[in-house]
Amino acid sequence: MTLAEGLTRALARAGVPVFGVSIVVTDDRSTWTIQYKPEATNQQKTAGEALKLSYDLAADTTAIDEDLTSQFDTMRMLRAVALTMVDAINIERAQHGRAAISPAVARDQVLAKYRTL
Numbered sequence: 865m866t867l868a869e870g871l872t873r874a875l876a877r878a879g880v881p882v883f884g885v886s887i888v889v890t891d892d893r894s895t896w897t898i899q900y901k902p903e904a905t906n907q908q909k910t911a912g913e914a915l916k917l918s919y920d921l922a923a924d925t926t927a928i929d930e931d932l933t934s935q936f937d938t939m940r941m942l943r944a945v946a947l948t949m950v951d952a953i954n955i956e957r958a959q960h961g962r963a964a965i966s967p968a969v970a971r972d973q974v975l976a977k978y979r980t981l
Contacts, residue, residue, distance in 0.1 A: 870921040
């Protein structure tokens with residue numbers, strides 16, 4: 865996760881409506897710009913600017929947890945897609961009198977193809 869993504873998420877968790885954050889120089893917060901949504905109040909903008917001055921991605925355990933959860937969810941989704949494809953292949957194979965393939969065989973075929981990329 866980038867610093868801009870982390871700060872954007874922190875602002876959203878704080879209830880500050882933003883489109884996002886742009887950061888030109890990481891070590892110079894004066895180059896950090898928050899793009900507020902039109903509905904952001906002055907109080908929310910003030911809170912956003914305060915958060916910008918104090919935000920530390922390494923200390924933002926919630927953002928780190930969200931990022932890890934997202935990665936695990938992505939891996940689970942990819943596994944579910946792969947297993948669904950194996951099921952569909954096996955239905956087709958059964959209709960033609962061919963033996964089913966196991967998920968392990970399908971995984972090996974995918975890895976072999978991946979290695980050619």
